[in-house]
Amino acid sequence: MDKIIEIKNLSKSFGDKKVLEDINLYVRRGEFLTLLGPSGCGKTTLLRMIAGFLQPDEGSILMDGKELAGIPPHERPLNTVFQRYALFPHLDVYDNIAFGLKLKKVPEDEIDKRVRKVLKLVAMSDYEDRDVETLSGGQQQRIAIARAIVNQPKVLLLDEPLAALDLKMRKDMQIELKEMHKKLGITFIYVTHDQEEALTLSDTIAVFNEGRIQQIGTPVDIYNEPVNCFVADFIGESNILKGRMLRDRRVAFIKHEFDCVDEGFGEDVKVDVVIRPEDIYFTTDPAKCQFKAKVNSCIFKGVHYEMWVDTDTGYELMIQDYDPYPVGSEVMLYIDPDDIQVMKKERTCNTLYGTVKDAETITLLDADFPLHSEFEPGTEVKVEVPFEAVDLMDNLDDGVIDGEVHFILYMGDHYHLTIKTDDGDFLWVDTNDIWDKGDLVGIQLKADKGIKITKKDEQAQ
DSSP: OOEEEEEEEEEEEETTEEEEEEEEEEEETTOEEEEEOOTTSSHHHHHHHHHTSSOOSEEEEEETTEEOTTOOGGGSSEEEEOSSOOOOTTSBHHHHHHHHHHHTTOOHHHHHHHHHHHHHHTTOGGGTTSBGGGSOHHHHHHHHHHHHHTTOOSEEEEESTTTTSOHHHHHHHHHHHHHHHHHHOOEEEEEESOHHHHHHHOSEEEEEETTEEEEEEOHHHHHHSOSSHHHHHHSSOOEEEEEEEEETTEEEETTEEEEOSOOOSOSSEEEEEEEOGGGOEEESOTTTOOEEEEEEEEEEOSSSEEEEEEETTSOEEEEEESSOOOTTOEEEEEOOGGGOEEEEOSOSSEEEEEEEEETTEEEETTEEEOOOOSSOTTOEEEEEEOGGGEEEESSGGGSSEEEEEEEEEEOSSSEEEEEEETTSOEEEEEESSOOOTTOEEEEEEOTTSOOEEEETTSOOO
16 A cells, blocks of 8 residues: 555644544545644644654654654655635735745746646646736635645645535635645545535545544545444534444344344444435335334435424434425334444443542542442542433532533434533433533433442452
8 A cells, every 4th residue: 555644653732732643543645635624623733743843742744654743844755735725915916826936946937837737737727927816716825725735735635625615616626626636646535524515525534523533534435334423523513322232233223123233233233324315215014014103304415405394202203205204194114224223332321530528429530529438438439320320500609510521412302412521521421411512511321320339449349
C-alpha cells in the first residue's frame, strides 16, 4: 500500500483542553480523505499540524516516510485552501494564482503555462484580468484552489472550503472538486462537518469526536456499518434503539424479535441497533408483517416522504418512503435481516470511582453524594450508576454538581444524554424529559435506582 502520509500517536492540547488524543491515521497516495466531525472535535487542528502551522505535543507526522517536524509550512510539498479564501485584493486573478510561483522564481514562460492550465482546469480561463473582489463566492473559491494546485503540491489540504457558499453553489462545487481530484491525481485531505458533503466527495472518511477517531472507512462502510451510536447518529438519519442479541442471527428490539445477519455477540447480550429510515418497509401482506404502527406525521421532503410512526409496543420510528401514508392510518411494517445493524454497546452504565466518607456519603467526582454504604470510611469503591439513576434538574442549586448537556440521542422511547460536568468528566443519562444541547443542569444520583457499590478492583460483596 502506497502511503503518502502517516500519523502516529498524535496528541495536542491547548492549555488544559486536550484537542487531539492518540491519533493514528494514514493517507494513501492519490486518495480523497475527509476528516469529518462536529465543531471542536479536532479535525482542523489535525489539518493545521499536517500543514505545519501547529506543532504536535506528542507523536509524529511522516510524509513519504520522512518526519515533517521542524520543516516550516512553506517548505512542505503541500498547499492549503482555507474557508476564507485569503485572496490578495490588490492583485488580479492571474497574479493571485501566479504569486507563489513568482516567490519561487519560476521562469515567466513556465508561470504563464501553469497559470493558464489551472485556469482551464477550474473553468476560469476568461477571468485572468478580473479584479478578485468582483468575483462571486464560487469563483473566488475556484481561484483559491487554482492558486494552491498551480504549485503542484503532493497533497492538497482543504479546510471547509465550501462552507461560505450557498446550498446550490456548494453542491455544484462538490461535483467540480471531485472532477478536479480525478484529473489532478494528487492526494486531497478535506475537512468538513457536512455529512452529505463527506459522503459525496470521499474515497475514505475518518469520523472524529472529542479529539478521537471514531471510525475510518469508505462512505458506504461508514453509512451502512457504523461502529457506535455517535457515528450512526452523525452520518445521515437513523433509528437508534436499545436491543438484546438473543443468539447469532436473532435480535430483539422495540419488544419484537427479528432475524438479522450479525453473529459473534454471544447470547442474551445488550446491544444497540441501527435501522435507517429508508429500510423500514410498508406491506399489505399480513404474512409479511413483523409489527404494526400508527402514522403520526407525514412530511414531503422533495425526493421522499418522511413519516413518524408509533409502533404497537410504544416506540417512535422515522420512516422514509416514496409513497405517503395519511396521518392516523394503521400500517403493517417489516425490516429485512440485511438492513438491521447490530452494534456492541459502548457502556452499560456509568462507572465511577470514589471514596466512602461515612455510612451515608460517598465522595465521587470531587463532590459528596448521599449514598449508603456498608464499607468503612476511607474505603476506595467502584460505583456503577445505571443511566436512569442520574437525575437532572433545572435548578443548579438542587444538584450535588453541575453539568452541561453535551450530546442528545433519541432512542425511540427515551433520550440518551451525554452530560459534561464542570470538571470535564462525562455522565450518561436515560430520561424522558426534553433537554436541549447546551442546557446547564444540576446533577444528583437516585439511590433507589439500582446503584451498585463494590470495593475498587474487587467483586461485589
